[in-house]
Amino acid sequence: MTQPTRILVIFGTRPEAIKLFPVIHALKADPRFECVVCVSAQHRQMLDQVLDIARIVPDHDLDVMQPDQTLDALTASLLTGIGKVMDQVKPDRVIVQGDTATAMSGALAAYYRKVPVDHVEAGLRSNNIYHPWPEEVNRKIIGAMARLHFAPTETSATALAKENVDPARVHVTGNTVIDALHWVSARIEAQPHLAAGLADLEARFAGKRIIGVTSHRRENFGEGMEQIATAIRRIAERPDTAVIFPVHLNPNVRRVMNERLSGLDNVALIEPLDYPHFARLLNIAEIMLTDSGGVQEEAPALGKPVLVMRETTERPEGVEAGTAKLVGTSAETIVTEISTLLDDTVAYEAMARAHNPFGDGQSARRIVELLANEIGQEA
Numbered sequence: 001m002t003q004p005t006r007i008l009v010i011f012g013t014r015p016e017a018i019k020l021f022p023v024i025h026a027l028k029a030d031p032r033f034e035c036v037v038c039v040s041a042q043h044r045q046m047l048d049q050v051l052d053i054a055r056i057v058p059d060h061d062l063d064v065m066q067p068d069q070t071l072d073a074l075t076a077s078l079l080t081g082i083g084k085v086m087d088q089v090k091p092d093r094v095i096v097q098g099d100t101a102t103a104m105s106g107a108l109a110a111y112y113r114k115v116p117v118d119h120v121e122a123g124l125r126s127n128n129i130y131h132p133w134p135e136e137v138n139r140k141i142i143g144a145m146a147r148l149h150f151a152p153t154e155t156s157a158t159a160l161a162k163e164n165v166d167p168a169r170v171h172v173t174g175n176t177v178i179d180a181l182h183w184v185s186a187r188i189e190a191q192p193h194l195a196a197g198l199a200d201l202e203a204r205f206a207g208k209r210i211i212g213v214t215s216h217r218r219e220n221f222g223e224g225m226e227q228i229a230t231a232i233r234r235i236a237e238r239p240d241t242a243v244i245f246p247v248h249l250n251p252n253v254r255r256v257m258n259e260r261l262s263g264l265d266n267v268a269l270i271e272p273l274d275y276p277h278f279a280r281l282l283n284i285a286e287i288m289l290t291d292s293g294g295v296q297e298e299a300p301a302l303g304k305p306v307l308v309m310r311e312t313t314e315r316p317e318g319v320e321a322g323t324a325k326l327v328g329t330s331a332e333t334i335v336t337e338i339s340t341l342l343d344d345t346v347a348y349e350a351m352a353r354a355h356n357p358f359g360d361g362q363s364a365r366r367i368v369e370l371l372a373n374e375i376g377q378e379a
């Protein structure tokens with residue numbers, strides 16, 4: 001039997017961990033591959049929450065997170081740290097996901113060593129380099145170097161074609177976030193205690209209509225975050241409504257939200273939830289209000305209307321399907337849009353239909369088969 005292909009999977013933040021654990025599970029179960037995991041720990045606590053539930057023990061942990069880290073310092077330590085791991089591991093191929101600083105630095109370190117890099121969640125484009133910032137440029141840089149581009153949808157494959165990427169190297173696989181959501185939902189069904197930690201809040205807000213909120217985008221820091229906080233204060237004045245807001249650990253988010261929203265009866269500012277508990281929040285919420293990428297993909301899969309606090313999105317599929325709506329960050333607009341969904345049943349029902357434009361839960365399996373074809377190994 002030929003030697004297994006050594007694949008180094010590199011990631012560092014919560015969403016990358018969520019979207020890569022299905023791929024890691026599939027690679028580890030396949031004798032054609034030797035899967036080595038390197039985490040940068042660009043996020044520490046929020047990454048570890050996912051590693052724990054997915055039972056992934058990294059082979060290499062760079063532990064690069066610093067409080068309030070700057071993009072320059074982060075990128076510099078990522079590039080040198082990942083480079084050293086690559087020199088030690090000597091991978092045949094490298095996998096990165098999405099558009100974070102870790103993904104971009106991992107791809108660059110691989111390119112500097114002429115190791116092929118394969119890109120999970122390729123081809124997302126907003127066509128605005130400052131929205132989202134710096135992710136739009138990060139993913140374009142990765143796209144310029146990638147060997148295989150695993151596009152989640154036809155839309156993302158088309159975006160790559162417009163950039164003259166060789167179509168033979170682009171594969172539409174669906175988004176692995178749906179695999180992750182199916183996996184965690186099955187775990188919760190088998191072991192309900194994994195998501196039972198919201199019970200007290202659910203009792204406190206019994207009879208109220210729950211709005212789930214997340215927010216962390218850099219381009220929303222400052223005025224955007226202030227506007228979001230103002231909108232939440234106004235929404236929470238309604239006696240029939242409650243807001244559950246797991247607050248991202250980024251200090252630029254926490255400062256504003258703690259200052260503006262602490263102590264309100266109808267608002268629960270809570271610590272970031274682990275993935276099973278966040279899945280529970282997605283299920284009990286009537287509406288999601290978010291600037292997250294991943295939540296824009298998960299909410300449509302569960303038929304939850306999602307109002308996206310951004311000017312543009314690289315995930316138009318949810319908007320086209322009618323489950324997502326771009327609302328920007330003006331407090332006025334956010335309050336109007338939430339009120340419409342709460343007060344107009346027809347408007348709510350029009351959005352609350354389950355759609356899976358982002359995949360069928362089989363993306364990781366497809367990715368592993370495509371990798372096996374690429375290296376010429378049959379199952």
Ligand code: UD1
Nearest residue numbers: 013042043044045046047066067068069100101249250251
């Ligand atoms: C990063 C990604 C962004 C992704 C987001 C997901 C970049 C440039 N940004 O943004 O694309 O959408 O993750 O959440 O790669 N912190 C903690 N503990 C944690 C995580 C963060 O304390 O577990 C705090 C630290 O003070 C850290 C700060 O948050 O310095 C910012 O983290 P960073 O990874 O730089 O950026 P994010 O805004 O999280």
Ligand code: UDP
Nearest residue numbers: 015018246272273274275278292293294295
């Ligand atoms: N998420 C989580 N706990 C939380 C908030 C979000 O597990 O308290 C998950 C969510 O289900 C989604 C991912 O984190 O899969 C989104 O991460 P984030 O919004 O930080 O980043 P983005 O997707 O915008 O890059």
